[in-house]
Amino acid sequence: MLAFYWAPEDADQGFSQKIFYIHVPIALTAYAGFGWGAWKALRLLWTGERRYDLESYTAVHIGVIFGLLTLVTGSIWAKISWGHWWTWGERQLVLFLILFLFYSSYFMLRYSTEPGPRRQRNSAVYALFGVVLIPVSFLAVRIAGTILHPTIFTHEGADLPWQMLVCFLVSLGGMLALAGTLYQVELAGKRADGSLRELRELLA
């Protein structure tokens, strides 16, 4: 919210630029979810402990929710900036489309494999592929695409007024905190589900 009232307006893009403070932190949070999921997947393969499966799955789940939000906010940004809801020139958007397709397949994989060690391992391996796919696709989209995105960080970091940076960081912190909370809540819910099922079985 701070972002909307306080951040100075971008000379080129004006008020619409403020979606930047929402869009980019959401995208970074999605990456964090995918990365965390892959880390837990690696732990699963390494140690074989079952709890990592649920943790990895939940993290990917959060990542996909934020990835979808990235697509939505990015598409709003595209509409405001370029007048189209979708533009293939927008690298970040294309990348998130690829990732969204990839992680949707991750869910398909989970739903169509019987629960058990095999599913845990297969989904873990696929989650690891995802985190490798991110930089690879990023590179692919970068060498393929035209460059329309305002690359604020890469050229001159100095053209970002400090108020903008503060707003950006506050927003990023907020998003990460939100994702972290969601992760904990989801995980607690799924664990409770699991324990309940075991309890019911013991009684049966």
Add this chain to the structure above:
Amino acid sequence: MSAYAGDVAALARKDLLLELRSRDTVPAMLLFVVSALTIFHFALPSGSSARAETGLLWIAIVFTALLGLTRAFAAEREQSLLDGLVLAPCDRSAIWLGKTIGVTLFLVLAELVALPAFALFFHPLSWELVAAVALADVGIAAIGTLLAAIAAASRARELLLPLLFLPLAIPVVIGGVGASIAANPGSFLAFLGLYDGVFAILSWASFEYVVTE
């Protein structure tokens, strides 16, 4: 020859022998790729650009590979033969490498027909295109073999493999099309090489986990 190479050779040889006997996969891939190119001719309005034609060639290649990959573990799956291979004392990644070599060979065979057919139907080939196809084959086979093993453990099997595979194939298509039409094919070819390296190592290292519990 080291023991590992011996295992890989034995497994790859077995796959070639199976294909030679049953002739299930390669003829199907050949027929499919030529049919696809024929359909593309009618799908493209006359006077379409060479770029559009090249793009369609890449679609044909990816889907032909997919056709071969759905059959990759067919012999093993029908009689749960993977159990027998997994129990052998060889490193499990040798199973992946042997199978990947087989899949690559089948794909190359299909392209030995598909590329001349493309040149005949549409426009002449450039060396960049051929190099890109060769590089793409390796990456497609490497990832595809691993994903075929993952899909084989699921209920949906044939249905799941394309879903798992296509998002990972997008960079291949980007690199392949780029190398075929861009002014600077070198960087796209380098990208395809990088893709091959990264995903081949990842598939090699993770195969053990998808065939064991």
Add this chain to the structure above:
Amino acid sequence: MICARKLSKRFGDKRVLERLDLEVPRGGFVLVTGPNGSGKTTLLRLCAGLFAPTGGELEVDVPRGAIGFLAHEPLVYRELTALENLDLYGRLYRLPERRERAGAMLERFGLWRVRNERAGTFSRGMLQRLALCRTFLHDPDLLLLDEPFDGLDVEGADLLQMELAQRTGVTALVATHDPEALAGRVSARLALA
């Protein structure tokens, strides 16, 4: 050689094995009996390392390559001949003189005559014989046999008896419906419910 403590295996919500204790000493010959669905096959697959236990502990004190595993499926390629199948396994198990060994095994189980025919053309009993050749090919220290007499005729069953009688030091875990066939060798029985 095999030591299981409170071993459990579940598939989804289905409990197949529940808190099973089992001890098979070196040289032991243990029969596993029980009705269909009692978990005999699951136990053998757990011991072979093809399944991971859901709970409990399982120690199998022998390297993977020293296990002889006979499954429901013969685990041979239908499009390869009997000899080619054994040759493939011989290579993967890195056996010295694998051709001689494969030939000897085929002869022992009465398949020498059909060595160059595809396994796909074999009858059920011949496939079982070929599967036994595959199981014994690398002189395993631990035998995990799932219904070894399944599909065998009288002659085949006798050949299997002879083969087992020759392998005196071997440890075995055998799942069967026909406990009488192996009565002479058995050191212990495990009845699954």
